[in-house]
Structures are given as structure tokens and as C-alpha cells.
Amino acid sequence: MPTPERTSLEAIVAAARDLLETEGLPGLTMQAVAERVGVRAPSLYKRVQGRDQLVQLVAEATLVEVAERLEASTDLIDLVDRFRAFGHERPSAFQLVMTPGPGVPTARPEFGAATSGPILRHAGALAGEPEALEAARTVTAWAAGFVSMELTGGFGLGGDVDAAWRFGAERIVAAVGSGAQGRDLVS
Amino acid sequence: MPTPERTSLEAIVAAARDLLETEGLPGLTMQAVAERVGVRAPSLYKRVQGRDQLVQLVAEATLVEVAERLEASTDLIDLVDRFRAFGHERPSAFQLVMTPGPGVPTARPEFGAATSGPILRHAGALAGEPEALEAARTVTAWAAGFVSMELTGGFGLGGDVDAAWRFGAERIVAAVGSGAQGRDLVS
DNA sequence: ACCTGAACACCGTTCAAGT
DNA sequence: ACCTGAACACCGTTCAAGT
Numbered sequence: 001m002p003t004p005e006r007t008s009l010e011a012i013v014a015a016a017r018d019l020l021e022t023e024g025l026p027g028l029t030m031q032a033v034a035e036r037v038g039v040r041a042p043s044l045y046k047r048v049q050g051r052d053q054l055v056q057l058v059a060e061a062t063l064v065e066v067a068e069r070l071e072a073s074t075d076l077i078d079l080v081d082r083f084r085a086f087g088h089e090r091p092s093a094f095q096l097v098m099t100p101g102p103g104v105p106t107a108r109p110e111f112g113a114a115t116s117g118p119i120l121r122h123a124g125a126l127a128g129e130p131e132a133l134e135a136a137r138t139v140t141a142w143a144a145g146f147v148s149m150e151l152t153g154g155f156g157l158g159g160d161v162d163a164a165w166r167f168g169a170e171r172i173v174a175a176v177g178s179g180a181q182g183r184d185l186v187s
Numbered sequence: 188m189p190t191p192e193r194t195s196l197e198a199i200v201a202a203a204r205d206l207l208e209t210e211g212l213p214g215l216t217m218q219a220v221a222e223r224v225g226v227r228a229p230s231l232y233k234r235v236q237g238r239d240q241l242v243q244l245v246a247e248a249t250l251v252e253v254a255e256r257l258e259a260s261t262d263l264i265d266l267v268d269r270f271r272a273f274g275h276e277r278p279s280a281f282q283l284v285m286t287p288g289p290g291v292p293t294a295r296p297e298f299g300a301a302t303s304g305p306i307l308r309h310a311g312a313l314a315g316e317p318e319a320l321e322a323a324r325t326v327t328a329w330a331a332g333f334v335s336m337e338l339t340g341g342f343g344l345g346g347d348v349d350a351a352w353r354f355g356a357e358r359i360v361a362a363v364g365s366g367a368q369g370r371d372l373v374s
Numbered sequence: 375a376c377c378t379g380a381a382c383a384c385c386g387t388t389c390a391a392g393t
Numbered sequence: 394a395c396c397t398g399a400a401c402a403c404c405g406t407t408c409a410a411g412t
Contacts, residue, residue: 004376006377020289025288026290029403030406031404042379042406042408043377045406045407046375046376051404092289095286098336099285099336100282101282101286101287101288102283104288106340109343113343116343131354134350138351138355141332141355142329143328145285145286145329145332148331149286149324149331153293154299159320164320164324167318167322167324167325168328171365172358172359175361176358178361178362190396191395192394193395193396216386217385217387218384218385226397227397227398228385229387229388229398230395233394237386
């Protein structure tokens with residue numbers, strides 16, 4: 001006799017994302033997720049292989065959302081500003097996705113690739129197609145590193161963090177485009 | 188009647204650092220550490236407040252070591268190369284220190300400050316003192332982000348990661364120094 | 375077909391009891 | 394003064410039993 005489903009994978013992932021942000025990764029337990037979706041912990045294993053896979057699904061859902069936000073960006077400066085804004089809104093999810101600690105499950109590569117579309121587009125326009133990938137990686141690494149460090153207090157005390165962000169954004173965007181400009185001048 | 192000490196804080200931290208690298212952060216358990224130093228888990232609480240503090244001590248010891256390595260650097264390119272080399276040698280410790288995941292204990296600020304000495308020195312020489320801090324943060328953010336992403340597979344598949352590193356290092360060092368150069372030309 | 379209680383192995387942590 | 398076994402609360406996970 002079939003039993004009606006009392007929850008869903010979507011509800012489980014949503015509860016996990018909530019818990020991650022409110023309680024941190026250690027608070028994202030199977031029991032807490034189960035309670036939120038109105039079920040006992042063992043029932044989660046009908047929809048999810050285990051906690052590690054659930055964390056991975058949270059990371060992937062986060063990447064999809066990041067990709068959506070970046071799609072709307074108009075240029076590279078706007079893109080990194082949106083990227084940073086997401087980090088401030090959802091610090092735990094941002095860290096999970098961009099800089100998972102040692103031993104933390106990560107998203108499958110396809111999901112990382114989804115976010116690189118808009119970055120590659122803007123980076124290519126600026127640096128030229130041959131250097132698009134390297135330019136995109138330079139910008140991404142800087143932005144991810146910067147936001148991750150400010151979220152974990154890596155910048156220590158003192159100084160104007162917003163000013164350092166603008167400084168970095170302007171200089172890096174200029175630097176990444178400098179090769180193409182040089183070549184244009186010569187050709 | 189006093190009992191002879193059967194272990195020490197140094198031995199505990201050393202065992203924890205070993206475990207972090209060989210087993211990952213989840214494998215860094217109080218029981219595993221206790222076994223390595225030849226003691227039962229409860230005895231660890233004579234020297235350490237708890238697992239979180241032990242992880243913090245590991246992070247701080249790692250930062251001291253990173254600072255030592257960076258001290259030897261001759262210029263900014265050399266410095267970031269040493270920084271990256273450390274990440275490749277000790278990936279888990281590197282991630283713990285530079286990009287701890289959400290909920291992972293972090294080092295006290297003094298220890299982060301220790302590593303910024305050599306960075307500030309080289310960045311100041313390049314960008315000028317007024318912009319030294321912003322230049323240092325730009326370089327640090329890029330390097331930390333880059334190495335963290337390559338360690339966690341964040342760059343997806345394909346492409347020449349070493350080439351992207353050299354591209355970024357050269358462009359960023361140039362970009363960070365561009366303001367001072369410009370001012371020199373005008374003055 | 376889905377959900378549950380019970381159980382297992384394994385955590386971190388506390389504490390009274392040993393020496 | 395340090396170490397230990399026992400105990401507790403809490404994990405993730407498995408599985409036989411319920412409906």
C-alpha cells in the first residue's frame with residue numbers, strides 16, 4: 001500500500017540551505033533538516049544518499065543562484081560587485097561554494113562551469129578571446145579570495161575594506177585588459 | 188602525588204597538523220590525536236580547551252610557518268610563488284588558514300598580521316606607501332583565491348592552470364604598481 | 375512505497391576515581 | 394598533578410517492522 005510522500009528533495013535542500021546560513025555548516029545536521037521538513041532523519045535517506053551529498057546539493061543550488069545573478073551584470077566591475085554582494089547576503093553559502101574548507105564536499109564541475117559564462121564573456125570582451133580564460137581566472141580568483149577573506153576576518157583589523165575592494169577591482173580590470181590594448185596599439 | 192607528563196601541547200598540535208594533512212579536517216578528531224600522542228582523549232583537555240581550540244592552534248602554527256617562508260622572498264612575484272608552493276605542499280593546512288569553510292575556527296588576528304609583514308614590504312616598494320595596504324590586499328586576495336580554487340577543483344577542467352597563474356601574477360604586480368608609476372611620470 | 379523506532383558505531387566532552 | 398574509564402548527549406547511518 002503506497003504511502004503519500006511527506007516531503008520532497010526540494011524541501012530538503014531548501015531546509016539545508018536555511019540551516020547552513022542560520023546555524024553554520026556544523027548546524028546542518030540530518031536531524032535538524034529532518035525536523036524542518038517534518039520527518040524523521042532516516043527518511044531523508046529515501047531522497048539523499050547522505051549528509052555529504054546533501055551538502056553537495058546545497059553547493060550546487062547556490063552556484064545556480066550565483067550564475068543567475070551574474071547573468072544580469074553589464075560589465076566586469078558590475079559583475080564582481082554582484083558577486084561580492086552575494087557573499088555579504090549569504091556568507092556561509094558563499095564560502096561553501098567558493099572556498100570550501102578541507103574535507104567539505106564540493107559541487108560537480110558542471111555547476112562551476114555555469115557561473116563562468118558571464119565572467120568569460122566580459123573578460124573576453126576586455127582581454128581579447130585568446131586571453132579570455134586567463135583573464136577570467138585572474139578576476140575570479142581575486143574576487144573569491146577578497147570576499148572570502150573579508151568574511152572570515154582575514155584582513156585583520158584596520159583599513160578601509162571597501163576602498164581596497166574598489167582599488168583591486170579597478171586595477172585588475174585594467175590589468176586584465178592591458179595586453180589587448182597593447183596589441184591594438186601595435187597592430 | 189604528581190604524575191609525569193605523558194605528552195605536551197606541542198606534541199598534540201603536531202599530531203593534529205599531521206592528521207589534518209593525511210586525513211582531512213573531519214579526520215582530525217580528539218580520539219585520533221590522543222592515540223597519536225599515546226594518551227586517552229579526555230587527557231587532551233588538560234592542555235586544550237576543546238577541539239575547536241585545537242583547530243585554531245593548528246591554524247596559528249600554520250600561519251607562523253607561512254610567515255617564515257614569505258620572509259625569505261626577494262620580490263612580490265617570488266613571494267606569491269612561495270605562497271602557492273606552500274598550498275601545494277600542505278593543501279589542507281593552506282585551506283584551513285586562508286579559506287576556512289563556514290563554521291571552522293580561525294586563527295587570532297595577530298597571527299594573520301604576522302604574514303602580512305613581507306607582503307606589505309614588497310607591495311609598498313611597488314605601489315608606494317600610501318597604497319601599500321590596498322596593494323597588499325589585492326595581491327593577497329588574488330593569490331589566496333587562486334590557490335584555493337585550484338586546490339578545490341574550482342577551475343573546472345581544461346586550460347593551463349600554471350599559465351593562468353603566471354598571467355595573473357604578472358598582470359597584478361604590474362597593476363598594483365601602475366598608480367605609483369603614473370604619479371612618477373607626472374611629477 | 376514511504377516512514378518509523380531501534381540500534382550501532384563514532385563523535386566531543388565531563389567527571390569521579392585512580393595513581 | 395596528570396591520567397583513566399565510564400557516562401552523556403549528539404552525530405550519521407542501517408534496517409527490520411509498520412502502514
